[in-house]
Amino acid sequence: MHDVLERTAWHSAQHTRQLILMLQTYGIEPDRALTSEDLAGLPVPDEVWDR
Numbered sequence: 001m002h003d004v005l006e007r008t009a010w011h012s013a014q015h016t017r018q019l020i021l022m023l024q025t026y027g028i029e030p031d032r033a034l035t036s037e038d039l040a041g042l043p044v045p046d047e048v049w050d051r
Contacts, residue, residue, distance in 0.1 A: 010042040017048050 013034060020033050 006042070007019055010039075010044050013042055014044050014048075021048050025050070 020030050
């Protein structure tokens with residue numbers, strides 16, 4: 001169960017990072033972007049997009 005919850009959390013966080021970047025690309029600044037503290041302990045990739 002721990003693995004499922006961790007995967008769900010970091011996967012959602014990664015998509016949130018992508019959405020924030022897309023908004024910023026169009027000049028829309030979100031109310032609050034994710035911080036390094038929000039992502040602490042989650043195995044999110046360094047890059048927002050896969051290469």
